[in-house]
Amino acid sequence: MARKLDRKLNVIRYLSGAATFLVLLVLVLFAVSNKDQTQVQFFPISDNVYTGPLFVLVFVFVFVGFLLGGVVAWNTGRKHRRASKTAQKRVAVLENDVAAMRLRAEAAEERYAQMSSARPLVAADTVRDA
DSSP, X not given: OHHHHHHHHHHHHHXXXXXXXXXXXXXXXXXXXXXXXXXXXXXXTOSOEEEEEHHHHHHHHHHXXXXXXXXXXXXXXXXXXXXXXXXXXXXXXXXXXXXXXXXXXXXXXXXXXXXXXXXXXXXXXXOOOO
């Protein structure tokens, strides 16, 4: 079973490395193909004009988009993380309650065993039928 898992992990590592290599190759080809100077101006924000290679501008916007997507995804999971933390606290409380109840049940069973094994106060042959 462990060998199958190791083989699967090796295949996943190989495919991940191949995919990473292909993405890097595409990015390098894009950068080499788009070295032309481009002017960009963010008019309402500032009057400054950025002049530089197109690939730098594209990479910057892709990176900013990646970061913003990560922030949105993290913020979306906030509700689930909070619910998980609350559930974990509740489980801990319930586990403590179960442990306490087990101790009480064991003590009650011991008392019952002691009571049932005790000798009766009245002998059975002295009991009169009415």
